Amino acid sequence: MKDRLAAAVTQSRADYTEIRVERTWSSAVAFRGRRLETATVSEDQGGFVRVLNKGCGWGIASFTSLDELPAMVARANELSRAVRVDDPIRLAETRPQLADAILELDGDVRGVPLAEKKKLLDRYNGAMLAVSNAVVDTQSSYRDEVSEVWYVNSEGTSLYQLRPEVVVSGTAIARRNGTIEKGLESIGLRKGWNSVQNFENQFRVVAQRAVDLLDAPRVRGAAYPVILDNELAGVFIHEAFGHLSEADFVYENPQAREMMTLGRRFGKPVLNVGDNGAAKGLRGTLPYDDEGTPTQDTPLIKEGILVGRLHSRETAAKLGERPTGNARAISFRHPPIVRMTNTYIAPGKQGVGFNDLITDIKLGVYACGAFGGQTMLENFSFTAGWGYMIRDGKVAELVKDVVLAGNLFQTLDRIDHIAGDFTWNQMGGGCGKGGQFPLPVTEGAPHVRIEEALIGGDV
Amino acid sequence: MIDRLLDAARGQVDGADALWRREEQTAVSFESGRLKAAGISEEAGLNLRVVAHGRMGVAGTTAAKPDPKELVARASASAELGEVVDLAFPNASPHSLPPIPTFFDRTANASLSELIRMGRLLVERLGRPDCQVNVAVQREVADTAVGNTAGARGEYRTTGIAVTADITRIAGDDVLMVYDQYVGADMPSDADLEALVRSVDTRLTAALKIVTPPDGALPVVFTPAGLAAVVLPLEQALSGKTVLQGSSPLAGKVGETLFDVRLSIIDDPLTPGRPLSRPVDDECVPSRSNGLVERGVLGQFVYDLETAARAKTQSTGNGRRGVFGKPQIRYTNVLFRDGDSAGARHGVPYGHASGVPLLGGGLIADIEDGLIVDDLIGVGQGNVISGAFSHPVGLAYRVQRGEITGRVKDAAVAGNAYDLLKKIGGFGSDGRWLGARWSPSLLLDGVSVARR
Numbered sequence: 010m011k012d013r014l015a016a017a018v019t020q021s022r023a024d025y026t027e028i029r030v031e032r033t034w035s036s037a038v039a040f041r042g043r044r045l046e047t048a049t050v051s052e053d054q055g056g057f058v059r060v061l062n063k064g065c066g067w068g069i070a071s072f073t074s075l076d077e078l079p080a081m082v083a084r085a086n087e088l089s090r091a092v093r094v095d096d097p098i099r100l101a102e103t104r105p106q107l108a109d110a111i112l113e114l115d116g117d118v119r120g121v122p123l124a125e126k127k128k129l130l131d132r133y134n135g136a137m138l139a140v141s142n143a144v145v146d147t148q149s150s151y152r153d154e155v156s157e158v159w160y161v162n163s164e165g166t167s168l169y170q171l172r173p174e175v176v177v178s179g180t181a182i183a184r185r186n187g188t189i190e191k192g193l194e195s196i197g198l199r200k201g202w203n204s205v206q207n208f209e210n211q212f213r214v215v216a217q218r219a220v221d222l223l224d225a226p227r228v229r230g231a232a233y234p235v236i237l238d239n240e241l242a243g244v245f246i247h248e249a250f251g252h253l254s255e256a257d258f259v260y261e262n263p264q265a266r267e268m269m270t271l272g273r274r275f276g277k278p279v280l281n282v283g284d285n286g287a288a289k290g291l292r293g294t295l296p297y298d299d300e301g302t303p304t305q306d307t308p309l310i311k312e313g314i315l316v317g318r319l320h321s322r323e324t325a326a327k328l329g330e331r332p333t334g335n336a337r338a339i340s341f342r343h344p345p346i347v348r349m350t351n352t353y354i355a356p357g358k359q360g361v362g363f364n365d366l367i368t369d370i371k372l373g374v375y376a377c378g379a380f381g382g383q384t385m386l387e388n389f390s391f392t393a394g395w396g397y398m399i400r401d402g403k404v405a406e407l408v409k410d411v412v413l414a415g416n417l418f419q420t421l422d423r424i425d426h427i428a429g430d431f432t433w434n435q436m437g438g439g440c441g442k443g444g445q446f447p448l449p450v451t452e453g454a455p456h457v458r459i460e461e462a463l464i465g466g467d468v
Numbered sequence: 469m470i471d472r473l474l475d476a477a478r479g480q481v482d483g484a485d486a487l488w489r490r491e492e493q494t495a496v497s498f499e500s501g502r503l504k505a506a507g508i509s510e511e512a513g514l515n516l517r518v519v520a521h522g523r524m525g526v527a528g529t530t531a532a533k534p535d536p537k538e539l540v541a542r543a544s545a546s547a548e549l550g551e552v553v554d555l556a557f558p559n560a561s562p563h564s565l566p567p568i569p570t571f572f573d574r575t576a577n578a579s580l581s582e583l584i585r586m587g588r589l590l591v592e593r594l595g596r597p598d599c600q601v602n603v604a605v606q607r608e609v610a611d612t613a614v615g616n617t618a619g620a621r622g623e624y625r626t627t628g629i630a631v632t633a634d635i636t637r638i639a640g641d642d643v644l645m646v647y648d649q650y651v652g653a654d655m656p657s658d659a660d661l662e663a664l665v666r667s668v669d670t671r672l673t674a675a676l677k678i679v680t681p682p683d684g685a686l687p688v689v690f691t692p693a694g695l696a697a698v699v700l701p702l703e704q705a706l707s708g709k710t711v712l713q714g715s716s717p718l719a720g721k722v723g724e725t726l727f728d729v730r731l732s733i734i735d736d737p738l739t740p741g742r743p744l745s746r747p748v749d750d751e752c753v754p755s756r757s758n759g760l761v762e763r764g765v766l767g768q769f770v771y772d773l774e775t776a777a778r779a780k781t782q783s784t785g786n787g788r789r790g791v792f793g794k795p796q797i798r799y800t801n802v803l804f805r806d807g808d809s810a811g812a813r814h815g816v817p818y819g820h821a822s823g824v825p826l827l828g829g830g831l832i833a834d835i836e837d838g839l840i841v842d843d844l845i846g847v848g849q850g851n852v853i854s855g856a857f858s859h860p861v862g863l864a865y866r867v868q869r870g871e872i873t874g875r876v877k878d879a880a881v882a883g884n885a886y887d888l889l890k891k892i893g894g895f896g897s898d899g900r901w902l903g904a905r906w907s908p909s910l911l912l913d914g915v916s917v918a919r920r
Contacts, residue, residue, distance in 0.1 A: 037792075037793075038549075041709070041713060042713050042714075044551050045549065045550060045551050046794070047526060047546070047550075047793060047794050048525075048546055048549040048550065049525070049526050049527060049528075049542075049546045049792070049793070049794075050527070050542060050545070050546070051527070051528055051529070051792045052529060052530075052531070053530050053791075053792070054530060054531065055511070055530060066503055066504050066505050066506065067504065067505035067506070067507070068505070068506060068507070069505055069506070069507030069508070070507065070508050070509070070510075071507070071508075071509040071510075071511075072509065072510045072511070073510070073511045073512055073513070073530040073531075073532065074510070074512070074532040075532065076532055077510075084508060085507075088506040088507060088508065088580070089506070091506055091580055091581070091584075092496075092503050092504070092505065092506050092584075093503070094502060094503060094504070095502070096502060098504075123545070123546075123549060124548075124549055127549050145713070145714040145715060146710075146713040146714055146715040182713075182715045182853075184714065184715060187717055188854070189715060189717065189851065189853055189854040190851060190854070191851055227856070230858070230880065230882060230916065230918035231918070261499055261500035261502075261600065262500060262600045262636070262638065264598060264600075264637075264638035264639070265600075265636075265638050267638075268638055268640070268641060268643075342509060342511070344505070344507070380849045380850050380851075381846065381848075381849035381850075382846065382849070383845050383846040383847075383849070384845070385643070385645055385843075385845055385862045386636075386643045386645070387641065387642065387643035388643075388845060388860055388861075388862065388877065388878070389845060389860070390845035390846030390849075390859055390860045391846065391849075392846055392849040392850040409851075410850065410851070410856055410858055410882075412846065412850065412858040412859065412860075412880070412882075414845070414859070414860030414878070414879075414880040414918075415860070416877070416878055418641050463860075463878065463880060463918065463919075465858035465859065465860065465880030465881070465882050465918055
């Protein structure tokens with residue numbers, strides 16, 4: 010395959026040409042309540058061509074029919090030449106990479122019968138339904154894939170990557186009369202079959218929580234001191250800050266560049282943030298990004314100061330910085346754009362625990378788990394799975410509908426205490442941007458305290 | 469291709485249906501006011517569902533030369549693990565399928581330079597100092613063929629065009645983003661593009677001044693874009709699937725008056741000029757318009773073949789399938805209308821916003837203190853089907869003594885969609901399409917507004 014792509018690149022008349030071909034084997038099982046929804050095996054394959062010419066813009070072609078490859082290279086070249094640009098597009102220099110990067114499969118999902126996958130999910134789904142009669146519905150899904158990706162460009166890079174992925178997730182829906190609550194568990198890893206065994210208890214716990222939430226009051230909308238648990242703190246840093254650190258937001262925008270000037274203070278000295286696509290076995294892990302740049306651990310905030318951002322080759326060239334291996338595409342159907350990988354808040358001092366964060370809070374909220382988050386750059390929202398009131402330094406009653414409404418600058422600056430209990434999230438799901446969803450990413454964080462944050466709700 | 473596949477399935481399984489779809493897209497994008505890229509994408513895929521020994525299974529492929537036997541074998545293997553379903557594949561329709569225009573030559577034939585011209589026009593019209601404008605123009609031409617072993621067949625071509633514009637203004641640490649789009653099956657007229665420009669301009673201009681948000685239980689005008697948080701719970705609760713699963717709060721309430729007696733909600737795959745309109749659904753069920761809520765009364769839920777079989781009712785023609793999964797319930801064009809308004813009752817509204825986009829839809833004159841909500845952050849997260857929502861505002865304006873006084877930030881709105889829709893303070897005069905949904909602005913009273 011590499012030779013076929015290399016031949017097509019050689020024949021290209023464009024100044025720069027890259028070709029990415031993917032072949033993805035996947036299987037999926039889903040339950041809704043006690044009923045099996047589907048159990049299927051699929052094969053998806055296709056190619057992506059992107060070319061650049063001097064004085065011209067990008068020409069792009071994606072296709073499922075690989076027989077068309079040479080014709081598609083020619084089409085992409087025509088499209089590039091039809092786009093005249095005044096401001097030339099440049100790509101930051103990278104060293105050509107030649108490699109076969111085979112990620113650890115940890116139990117090759119292609120060798121496991123579909124019936125076994127159904128049995129595993131049935132167990133997890135059954136564990137949720139067995140919790141209580143109040144659990145009226147569930148949505149459970151198992152999905153795995155092994156994706157082969159070939160990437161060749163006209164600068165000499167030639168890569169083959171084998172990327173596994175497995176996600177098991179379950180939603181338990183509890184209902185009593187008109188009140189409906191849900192609990193969500195999700196495990197996602199860039200690994201295989203062995204890594205998703207023995208999670209019954211986690212599924213049981215979320216179903217029980219959905220039932221418990223039926224009787225929990227809604228949190229009262231107000232500004233509170235808030236402690237985020239590890240999972241929510243991770244989602245928070247992804248939403249609140251991560252998207253702003255993607256350089257495609259600033260590279261063409263002088264005002265945005267000013268707002269995100271390196272050296273600007275974003276938080277107190279306790280705050281350290283980064284993005285690490287090279288971390289081992291996580292959902293956002295990749296040896297190379299979709300422009301063939303090796304991934305790395307990129308510091309973004311060091312002791313409260315903005316020190317870096319995430320780049321593609323194009324954004325790095327424009328800003329005179331170095332590519333960071335963050336140009337990613339969800340599939341051959343899309344061009345690579347600047348994305349996060351595994352984003353983290355680094356742990357505080359070793360030995361600092363949850364108790365040190367809560368002890369001097371008179372009235373506050375302990376926000377746990379994440380249903381999701383969204384950002385509009387300066388402002389963001391993230392939805393906790395559940396929460397507890399904090400009263401006189403102690404965790405008190407369970408509350409529901411905990412949604413944090415935040416302003417990036419104010420909220421980051423109000424992080425005043427960070428525990429040492431760092432963990433990586435192992436959630437499925439994914440990130441959406443520019444019509445590309447879901448991109449596998451994850452986050453990691455310890456417990457984090459925000460001096461004051463706005464929680465929406467009844468007033 | 470469909471016929472060859474169904475032939476291969478016959479004799480091997482009890483019954484089967486299949487979908488073949490080929491899509492071609494052409495797109496141009498302008499970043500920060502500059503033309504940056506042009507691209508095409510071509511994709512074809514085949515999806516097969518079988519019922520074998522009473523059990524259902526599916527398989528799909530994007531292979532350029534799919535092997536019918538391999539696909540039938542894979543779907544049959546899937547069916548071995550599948551549930552027993554009493555699926556009734558529709559027979560060949562004695563009547564011809566409803567004639568609706570889904571294919572527009574002008575859209576299909578628009579040249580790359582025509583797409584670039586439209587994008588450039590928007591960039592020029594929207595440009596302001598200190599603002600960054602992104603514009604994307606995307607045209608799609610698709611061929612769809614559906615068929616089943618009971619003899620039903622459907623084939624049609626569709627066109628679609630989406631023109632999206634977003635403008636970002638950063639002043640110090642204040643980030644303001646305003647977005648709008650034209651989506652249709654036919655090309656936008658220059659007037660449509662002008663309406664898009666005015667819509668973005670109006671909302672941007674009114675947002676330049678920042679004012680303190682109010683707080684308390686207040687009257688709030690939700691614009692067609694801002695309504696998403698309010699209509700999403702309804703769309704989930706009106707799905708036959710959630711009813712079957714026992715998680716819809718509307719289950720068992722057909723025939724009851726649940727909402728304001730002026731509110732009607734229609735799912736209509738026959739609206740001319742909309743990209744999701746089609747003569748037949750992805751399971752060979754002929755399209756028809758379905759009244760989901762009629763003058764406040766819950767009319768019916770939407771079903772596909774499988775959920776209809778389980779609920780012992782008829783499919784409403786809402787089956788939609790991709791290349792890989794099984795068919796699922798999907799809405800087509802959903803219209804939220806004032807059932808009392810003569811205009812809405814008679815003419816089927818289509819096309820883009822007509823006339824001047826009035827921010828607030830003419831509903832703010834009597835508001836002493838309240839908000840216009842145009843965008844909320846995080847819609848769709850949280851416990852949607854319960855009806856409860858709580859979101860920070862993405863774009864919202866304060867209304868004082870009947871006038872817009874400026875944009876509010878750092879505020880969050882919360883409420884329960886089912887409760888709020890029991891009494892609608894007013895339907896705006898600004899009804900329009902936003903993607904696949906048509907609605908005017910709605911004035912809802914007693915929405916919780918919290919500020920920092």
